[in-house]
Amino acid sequence: MNVQLFIPCFVDQLYPQTAFNMVKVLRKLGCEVSYNENQTCCGQPAFNAGFQHEAKEVCSKFLKDFSGTDYIVAPSASCTGFVRNYYTKLFDNSSVHNEVKNLGNRLYEFSEFLVKVLGVEDVGATFPAKATYHDSCAGLRECKIKQEPRKLLKNVKGLELVEMNDVETCCGFGGTFAVKFEPISVAMADQKITNAVATEAEYIISTDLSCLMHIGGRSNFKGNKIKTIHLADVLASGW
Incomplete structure (x- = not known):
C-alpha cells in the first residue's frame, strides 16, 4: 500500500x-x-x-x-x-x-x-511503563477517535494503561487560545496534569503533540516527574 x-x-x-x-x-x-x-x-x-x-x-x-x-x-x-x-x-x-x-x-x-x-491492533511494540492517555479535543471531537489509540496501546507489551479522571476534558492548549487566554489555558493544563499525576502514571500519551507540548511544558514548570510521549513513539519502541 x-x-x-x-x-x-x-x-x-x-x-x-x-x-x-x-x-x-x-x-x-x-x-x-x-x-x-x-x-x-x-x-x-x-x-x-x-x-x-x-x-x-x-x-x-x-x-x-x-x-x-x-x-x-x-x-x-x-x-x-x-x-x-x-x-x-x-x-x-x-x-x-x-x-x-x-x-x-x-x-x-x-x-x-x-x-x-490496515486492520492492525498489535505492532509488536514493547514499552515497560505505567501510562495514562489524553484524548485531544481534535481527536475526540473532530476525528471521532476514541478506541483506536487504546486498542493499539492495549497490545503494547509491558505497558500498563490507566485512565485518568475527566479524560475527555480539554488540556487548555487550543492553538492561539493558549496565548490569548493564558490564565484559563494554564488552569486547564494544571487540572489535566493533576488528574494524570493522580493515576501514578509515568507517561501521558496522546495522538497530538500540540497538547503534549502544552501539558509537558506546564508539567516541567511545576516540577512534576510525569513525562509526555506521542503514540507513534510508543508503538516504535522495543523492536
Missing part, C-alpha cells in the same frame, strides 16, 4: 523523531511511504486566527501537494480534523469541491489508519 506522509509544522520543527517513528511503524506493516518535500502548512493557524483568504491560499497549495489517490497519514488529529471538516467550507461551491471531498476521504490520523484501514 502506498502512503503519503503529512507532517505538520510543529512536528517538523520541534518533534521530527515522532515523524520518523511513524514511518518506522508504517514500513514494518508493509506500507510504501513517500514524503512530498514541497508540503507546508495545512492552513489551520491562519484560518483559526480569522484570516480566511490567506488560509485558502495555503489550503490550495495543500490540495496540490497531496493530489492523487494514495492514503495520507498524519501524526496529528488536529490537522487531520481541520482538513476534513473545514476545507469543505472554504471551498464550498468551487471548482475543486470534488478534490476536497476526495482528500478528506484519503486523509487519516495515524492510529485510525492503523486500526481502520
Whole structure:
C-alpha cells in the first residue's frame, strides 16, 4: 500500500523523531511511504486566527501537494480534523469541491489508519511503563477517535494503561487560545496534569503533540516527574 506522509509544522520543527517513528511503524506493516518535500502548512493557524483568504491560499497549495489517490497519514488529529471538516467550507461551491471531498476521504490520523484501514491492533511494540492517555479535543471531537489509540496501546507489551479522571476534558492548549487566554489555558493544563499525576502514571500519551507540548511544558514548570510521549513513539519502541 502506498502512503503519503503529512507532517505538520510543529512536528517538523520541534518533534521530527515522532515523524520518523511513524514511518518506522508504517514500513514494518508493509506500507510504501513517500514524503512530498514541497508540503507546508495545512492552513489551520491562519484560518483559526480569522484570516480566511490567506488560509485558502495555503489550503490550495495543500490540495496540490497531496493530489492523487494514495492514503495520507498524519501524526496529528488536529490537522487531520481541520482538513476534513473545514476545507469543505472554504471551498464550498468551487471548482475543486470534488478534490476536497476526495482528500478528506484519503486523509487519516495515524492510529485510525492503523486500526481502520490496515486492520492492525498489535505492532509488536514493547514499552515497560505505567501510562495514562489524553484524548485531544481534535481527536475526540473532530476525528471521532476514541478506541483506536487504546486498542493499539492495549497490545503494547509491558505497558500498563490507566485512565485518568475527566479524560475527555480539554488540556487548555487550543492553538492561539493558549496565548490569548493564558490564565484559563494554564488552569486547564494544571487540572489535566493533576488528574494524570493522580493515576501514578509515568507517561501521558496522546495522538497530538500540540497538547503534549502544552501539558509537558506546564508539567516541567511545576516540577512534576510525569513525562509526555506521542503514540507513534510508543508503538516504535522495543523492536
